[in-house]
Amino acid sequence: MITLQENSQTSYQLPPQVIEPAWYQTARAILQPLENLDWHQKKYGDIFISRFLGLPSQVIISHPQAIQELFTADAKLFETGSGGRIVQPLLGSNSLVLLDGDRHLQQRKLLMPPFHGERMKAYGNSICEIATQVTSQWQIGQAFLARPSMQEISLKVILRTVFGLTEGERYQQIQRILIEMLDTFNQPLSAVFLFFSSLQKDLGTWSPWGKFIRRRKQLDELIYQEIRERRQQPESQGEDILSLLLSARDDNNQPMSDVELRDELMTMLFAGHETTAIALAWALYWIHYQPEVREKLLQELNSIDIANADPTTIAQLPYLNAVCSETLRIYPIVFFCLPRILQAPMQLMGYDLPKGMTISACIYSTHHRPDIYPEPERFRPERFLERQFSPYEFLPFGGGNRRCLGMAFALFEMKLVLTTILSHYSLELLEKAPLKPVRRGIVFTPAGGVRLMVKHKF
Template identity: 50%
Template structure:
């Protein structure tokens, strides 16, 4: 039987292409919704003399992609655009056996016992950071959430939580990410032509200087750690020490450059995203009073000083976080996957080198899966179990987010700690929509809250 052709969106060039890219950058939700309305949930974009790009938000196509052998795709090449931030040697840019081995090495640090050990740290960092809030003084919540998640990931990755090198690193990483903290400044990432070093007063020049200082600090830390004895290294439980001890099949350890890139990648991937997730979580809890009431009721049922494991297992809190990551997913799409061989997706035979892109946002707004998808309704996650091809805030398959369990644990413990100590309000009752922040979608940077009461 003859297949119906795949709907095709025409590629544009020159000025039209720039307008289209600016549209995607500055009006991301409208752009994705318009495309879906026009072309459906499985369409292609064709370019002259090159294989097409498939864009999908169809659960069957997503299942085909996530369950296929990882050998069928290359992801590192697609992530090459991230090397300005994370270098060329991190997990994000690896493929094949090297990628598999690196994931296997890192995975235990983000799961099970290692993760439970972080709980205490997450709570104590949250208390320390949020205790600076003053009654009746409006404050931007994002920087506080970013400070919490950065302190947590520095602890997980480096095992550091004090000292001048640690404080400087924290300060520099925060400043570096500020380079892309508005929709317009995010264009630096998407338009390489803007990446011009015109000295320290130009955005790109400043970015390069900060990056270099971070590199030097990390290299100093690598040098110091390498000089520790093997037993000193094995006694430490952080990821840095794990990477220092790792050997490949030829008995070779990682080079300084490889170590640097991996550490940087984990630091970035591990805190920007979670900070945005937390900012949204506080928005929804305070935008919808009934959500806050139910959440407080559930948290109160645990009594004073609840066990962290009990908080982690609360069903309504879990549903509120799931809905937060559904309605405005932090990553609007997964990494691009490039076919290394031909492959059948949804019954269509796709040729090698075709790019496959999955729109998380469009999938999470399918009315057949999420009726009234624009409404925030945590109950959907209590009434139905979604498959890993219907709900994918952390992507899937062999590239599924390595830190998803850490991110969820952080969101739960930070929310429970803050709600038990403060009564907060939004400073504006207006509905908030996501804006582009670097590679992700986030609440607007101006988002403010106010402390109405501190709970003793």
């Protein structure tokens, strides 16, 4: 235990500190994230301090009690926006992820309606149509990679539900440029550009950051064009999220500015597209890696008339829900919740944390606690049928006032896409060795993308 003295009057009992040098911790966190977290959890326990180059020291927590204390504390105790600055180049400074205080509350209120209730039901048929359309290109006996295929589905879903776009030149351009932007950070080493602002230098067209900047500029121009055109045609407002945001007004009856709209649209494009695609690729891997899971799932799907079932009926199937939950438990797409920076001292798990300290809840380590999830390395959906986990034990979408706004939409999409695929195709997994996650920017994806083959169509 470390004692920190401030102004010789205040004494803080701090959690244990990882003794490895900051450069080593940083390298391991980028290149060997699973091994790094497992080792630190084993050696230091539920709460410890890590140091990373270019970032302030962070208190890493994975105990449900500590997470509950963090998520239920007064939001004014933390500054969260600046803790997420790693994503600012991707999303923009007006993104909900980077806002704090009243502005965060106000923007969250504006963005909430499209992701709930009747509004979301309306997207169900679109999701099934798109999944059917994309997978119709699969050929019997032909191998394919799940992640790019799922990425195509999730991107088309986002473009239709968020922008109302289904075809045309702008649709094609947004699709192409967004994938190119994401591919900038598709290797663990290329992810360092997001972690170190000192590397974010435009050294010309062929430099990694230079390429990223130019693609972002192209995407910005397309998004602003769409916003301007839609503002000029208020009578043609549709069911898509951009239409709803254009008509939304804050407490002072003011609409969102073009820049605010752009940043929120970018947030949905990035957060709502790549993450769902990765979760779907993992789900297809586990369903076919463990044949008994596939058999149980098919039994449940065959118990209803899939072709005529309402999307919300499909989304309520218990074993399908358990498979999606276990997929998000075993290898969460993001390993950490957004860091919270203390604006005043706080007591946590018996430790006294000073103002300015950063606290990060580790989703991966919490999901791998054997006291909550026996045999945590085993994919076992039944655990979600046997008991209900608290939001401090199961937190794939973060928590508290920062829980992902698109959580219900992402789960809805996962369930409908998986149902569409499994009711039309018999697939075979071509991977023999167990797959592990690898870093892709700030998210974690199955190594190799999950190779599958179509055995036959139904």
